[in-house]
Amino acid sequence: MIRITAFQWVPPFAAGLVRDLRVRWALEEAGLPYQARLLGQGEQDSPHHRAVQPFGQVPVYEEGDLTLFESGAILLHIGQQSESLLPADPEARARAVQWVFAALNSVEPAIQELAGIDLFHAAEEWAAIRRPGAVAMVERKLDALEARLDGRDWLEDGRFTAGDLMMTTVLRILRHTDLVAARPALAAHQARGEARPAFQKALASQLAPFERYGPREEVPVLQPAR
Structure with missing residues (x-):
């Protein structure tokens, strides 16, 4: 087990x-x-x-x-x-894996910085100074994802993969903001992931x-x- x-x-x-x-x-x-x-x-x-x-x-x-x-x-x-998570086709599998790494390396660090400021340090002077730059970095990451998902349900090959799973869990960290909701394609992608029975x-x-x-x-x- x-x-x-x-x-x-x-x-x-x-x-x-x-x-x-x-x-x-x-x-x-x-x-x-x-x-x-x-x-x-x-x-x-x-x-x-x-x-x-x-x-x-x-x-x-x-x-x-x-x-x-x-x-x-x-x-x-x-x-x-x-x-159901990684396709059998080697090239499709590699594309799914790249999005797992993208979620963890290209997107999550910026989101975690902003979440740390908002959830743990909001009352501190340095946080007020740093926050606009942190928001700008997150917005750049989200804009890139929004462009990728424009006209797509999922990140690669027209199907849900481990990359979508990881990206959805990363985007959920921003639930205390409206940064995802302000981007329709991104919000729809997150909603599709969260609607899955699993x-x-x-x-x-x-x-x-x-x-x-x-x-x-x-x-x-x-x-x-x-």
Whole structure:
């Protein structure tokens, strides 16, 4: 049985964004059953967890003798077992993989910087100075994606792949802004991903423990950024 690690509870602003969602979604798309091992507060720094995840993060993927960390690496491993995520054709597969890397390397760092400013440092003077530049960088990334998706449902080859999965989870980090909503093709792409039954099941599975182990409030809405 496949086992993944996830947090028992996270603050409301992080609910639905923790990276085990990517792995849960991939496993649901691939039709692979799994179990979640939930980490309590502080347990991510335990010697046991650090032995399998040197940085104390989630998720960790365990299957037999194989242990993996980093959501991108885990997603590609699952994709190798399922044509629903990575096409069998070598060239189409390579194109799907490139979008996984694009989401992680070209898009997510800029989005994470802005999210960090808004969610953790909004009241600090340096954040107010840095934020316009961070927003401008995110907008450049999103404009490039919007151009790519103009007239397309999915990023490559007219079908959903692991690249769309990863990109959707990255774009969700901006849910406290209207940056995605302001770009119709991009918003539609995210909505198509989130409407997939596998996503809905994965999201419900991630959120369920948060209801059991801690209070859950509405996601805070900050001043929208354009």
